[in-house]
Amino acid sequence: MKGFQFAGISAGIKTDKQRDLGIIFSTSPCTAAALFTKNKVIAAPVILGKERIQDGSCQAVLVNSGNANCFTGQRGMDDAKTCSRLVAEAFGISVEQVMVSSTGVIGAPLPMDKFTTGIPALKQALDSGIVEDFADAILTTDTCRKIVTRNGEIDGHPFEITGIAKGSGMIRPDMATMLAYLCTDVAISGPALKQVLTVANEKSFNRISVDGDTSTNDTLLALASGCSKVSIRSESSLSVFQSVLDEVCLELAKKIVKDGEGATKLVEIKVNGAASAADAYKACEAVAHSNLVKTAIYGEDPNWGRIVAAAGRSGARINPDTLDLLFDKEALVHGGQWLGPDAEKRTAQIMKQDQILIELNLNLGEYTDHYLFCDFSENYVKINADYRT
């Protein structure tokens, strides 16, 4: 996309020679907006990022994997600032224009020597760099890179949004160990960008769960270069831009869940007919985070008892006698009654798919919500029992 350059190299922060240092560089300062983790223990780069984003402008984003620079005290803060200064010097821009992100192990100081040599190398790599290199450099336990590009058109002029994300464990709203960067060539004001970003996030990254843990480092950052002929000013242009942004965020969110640690299936729970929006959300959230539901899905078992029990403990108003439960539109429970062995067989067949839609109709009102999650396998345990040691 015109205006943006990407690079990703192996700087030696990870021990396995994988790419671990990446940059997004814009040829001119972009309008920028960001959302950060709501965890009370937050990493140094997030503290710094919250300050730097306040002017609504950003030209370069440095991301390292392999080390989260979290719980590293004053030294961590100094290191984050040093990283941004090294970028500013190497790329000849103001330090205020640099954002930094880190992801990986918590509690160890950044290996600063790797940044001292890595950042100039990143500058070297920029001209021949591709977005895939950057996408690879930000991964941790992810098994694949996550890039989504969508195009739109406003008043006959095309625009583009490219999103790059990482995250496969510690995934839960508010937000996950998730880093996501959205680059677009539209012109838009800072407040408008923040607004559409917040809306898109609520429907995508805030509706996914891998394991129910939230991270100290989560960052969702949007950069708008203004390099296309599209300027987002009118309500109608905002609405078009919002819908394309929504799609990019939702697709990235799906990629994150699908790549969930040990995940074998991508599942969507939709709760319909709730008595309130809060009830719909609570019921979705309880089902999506239930280890018993997640292990049953891994076992390809349409275990409706566990789904209903999870919704039952969620705090949402529920009447067991009005419940319907469907797997990919195939009913297994209707009006609180199990529909028998034939329905069970049909739904058991559906459970073998790698993508499944579960609908729980409460039939108590008009409210609906949804949540994306993955199943829970032995591999999740293996990955997370062995991660650090």
Next chain:
Amino acid sequence: MKGFQFAGISAGIKTDKQRDLGIIFSTSPCTAAALFTKNKVIAAPVILGKERIQDGSCQAVLVNSGNANCFTGQRGMDDAKTCSRLVAEAFGISVEQVMVSSTGVIGAPLPMDKFTTGIPALKQALDSGIVEDFADAILTTDTCRKIVTRNGEIDGHPFEITGIAKGSGMIRPDMATMLAYLCTDVAISGPALKQVLTVANEKSFNRISVDGDTSTNDTLLALASGCSKVSIRSESSLSVFQSVLDEVCLELAKKIVKDGEGATKLVEIKVNGAASAADAYKACEAVAHSNLVKTAIYGEDPNWGRIVAAAGRSGARINPDTLDLLFDKEALVHGGQWLGPDAEKRTAQIMKQDQILIELNLNLGEYTDHYLFCDFSENYVKINADYRT
């Protein structure tokens, strides 16, 4: 214990010929009090139990495993009542004196023919029956029976409390798939019994977690026969009885967590120095339910980053710079600083134990709370992916 008889037989409700039907029978009506699940989807025997307990009296408790009689509609309610009628007839007591509990798979109707033949067989088995038979008959995925007996003395007279429990998955407060029965020979009023039971429950069964799911069937029932010479009337006698009851409940709770599905370690998290009681509870609860913490413990990794991150997202007030973290009194983090490789080595050694105390000192106030939980292994996934199919 004088006044109580127990039996447990194989009635054919489970398919594997294990004991699956048990009874506690008192030679005379007992004072009784009970606490039930807070799940909104509740099983028929719980609905019936809530009615029957209102008179504060009970003489017989029938428990079956293998089938939870939950989400079984009007038929389930009729079946629960039929079971209690069959007990009343076989044992020659009033139907109002009979409580029933069920645990096992949700959503299938009770196989009533097994009860028609099983309940008279249970009567036959009563004279030679032992508490162990009953304790075995109420198990589901548990790997061992759970019985705790403690004795006390008031005014020179001895008394006894024997508790029998089951539960190893779906364990979370309010309450777990947990059945627990407490039999004592003291004389006590119904309201006083309910009061001490509530206090004991709050400190034990409401502070344990295996997998964060709550059940539709949980029941904690106390029966006091008055067969000893001890009568609980004064404040001081109530206090002695409370302390013995607390111990029985806490020991049963520990047995449940230790037998958690796939568990290899029993862990206690204590949060000290919280700014409020709610903060202490929230931080404990978040750590005890974190899959990332639980898998790290399974991997014998003193992964303090995950513990701190879980507390950080709990909603409790936390200042990263004042945190201390100790494993069995061995400090790994002090004043927010990691204490280095030697401390890491010492705590890694502690993680090899099968019981571990983790203390998180927030140093923000005077409040404290605790929570018992277990680690999270591949076996948990195996057990729960295969349970029903």
